[in-house]
Amino acid sequence: MNLKLRLIAERQGGVFSRTQALECGYTPRQIVLRLGNGRWEQLRRGQYAETLDVTGLPAWEQQRTGHVRAIHAVMNSLRQGSVVVSHQSALALHGLPLWGLDLTRVHITRVDGRAGGLIAGVQHHLGRLEPPDLTQVDDRPSTTVPRALVEAACTTSFEAAVVSADVVLREGLVEADELQRLLSVIEFWPGSPIARAALQFADPLSESVGESRLRVLMHQAGLPDPVLQAELFDSDGLVGRVDFYFPQYRTVVEFDGLLKYSGGSSAVLVREKHREDRLRALGLEVVRFVWADFNRPAYVGLTIRQAFTRAHPAA
Template identity: 70%
Template sequence: MGVVHRSAVGRPRNGPGRHAGEVNPKLRIIAGRQGGVFSRRQAMASGYTPRQIVDRLDDGRWERIRRGQYAERLDTSALPHWEKQRTAHIRAIHAVLNSLRDGSVVVSHQSALALHGLPLWGLDLARVHVTRVSDRSGGLVAGVVHHLGRLSPADLVHVDVPATTALRAMVETACTAPFKAAVVSADAVLRAHGSDEENLRRLMQEFEFWPGSPTARAAVGFADPLSESVGESRLRVLMHQFDLPRPILQAEFADADGFVGRVDFYFPSYNTVVEFDGLLKYGGVGSEALVREKHREDRLRALGLEVVRSTWSDFDRPAHLADRIRQAFTRPNRAA
């Protein structure tokens, strides 16, 4: 069907915490084709007895991903929590597909976004989402959400497993997610994959009467590929929800000495810029980075700009951050 083939992001590989040699060569080859996951039947066909399987589950060498589906235990303690969630969800995807008939479903919605390596902030990863290839009814089956939908060749890609494209997964997810999470995903998809306007129009028409389609239309319409991170996307939504003017993203500034920098958000009518987590964005939090950032901010202020900084903690007090931005708009020392 003209399906594109790509490698999945986050495919489990040998690494810290893996129990070297605990999977024999035959089973390792099988698991390697399935995201590190294997079934009880495959383990037994590779030479393991039922007792050996139980022993490995009991002592932690293997872990149960879902009923009858196992994998070597991974040590993810060094990963940030969002990567732990992605890794666990991708393993769950492979476990689900390994328990279903080949070709009966494609991975879709936020599960497809996980395979594409896109941000999963605010999305429910408790269940794997698939779309049935047949016309059978959908619903929740054995902890897996089965969706129905017409799939054209343009909607499909092979990311180690059959999945919907990032663009379709974006729209699918936006129909089932809150507006804020849908915007985070949509910004990331448009940034990473570009906007195929014709294909996007087709998808929006196809999804016009789906449950959640009003949220999808709003989120996709609000999405901006210039938003460079989850934090920036969340901040855009926050400013929108508090009726702040729509800013220019990634505006660049220069002075007599040359290029000063590119800022996250610029409000030209108020000579105000808003930066999200700028200390991290511009080279870490060491003393040298702090000095560079302070110098950059001084140069921006010398241009007559008010600078408002925000961090992750500001999302716990959104009204306070919105007030800080409004106060910057009204400071008398800004340029006319």
């Protein structure tokens, strides 16, 4: 890609139009050749980008990268000032985790009075946007993080909405009064009951997607509410901070993510084993879950209840 076109693409998330390529000196044949040999890829009609090798990225980062490029391609193809990026697409543009959100299409909200609906694979929403709802991300007009959160929460599952809301609260990206204003805005929207329940359940102490999902699973299994990020001590001092603690049942529940033990370092594994031994020495039950356990929720609920019984047989 020549320098002139590269500078244009860098301002547009790596995306450029056919018109821009022609204006930068490429011929129609050169464009066809680059698309044919895989150096460029077509994101949508008349919108291109250099082909990226994302095979080394985790699946969720591959999905995010593709969706953000699709956003820029859509915005390139629409009249400036007619729409803003919204819903989960705005969350992607803001760089927030996207677990469980449908990214099969770009979501935008019209601000030009035109009709909404699914048009050319893009979901056009209608909605009144106030100045506090609007911002710019990567030179693209977008809804703010709080607005995008409630928009997306109305279109997804309780679990996915909680994952997003936990992050927004943890990062301090929404004020309480702003959240209340937005909840009143969406009061009669389809999906608003799920959004409201998820936002009420959200907790800034959930430190990862896995912890958020496990907390939702335990809630849906009818388990009591745990204490999050509890610090536990023995005679030698702080044993550690645990993900979930049920003090009335003397039980600790931990989520072990893929990166939990820094690549399996033996020193880290030994320290974690020593930490768990100290917890058990306090008379606590310690239960651990991994990503695969989300596929068997009944097992998770049963395992925790069995730990409760071991800690308090008469409970």
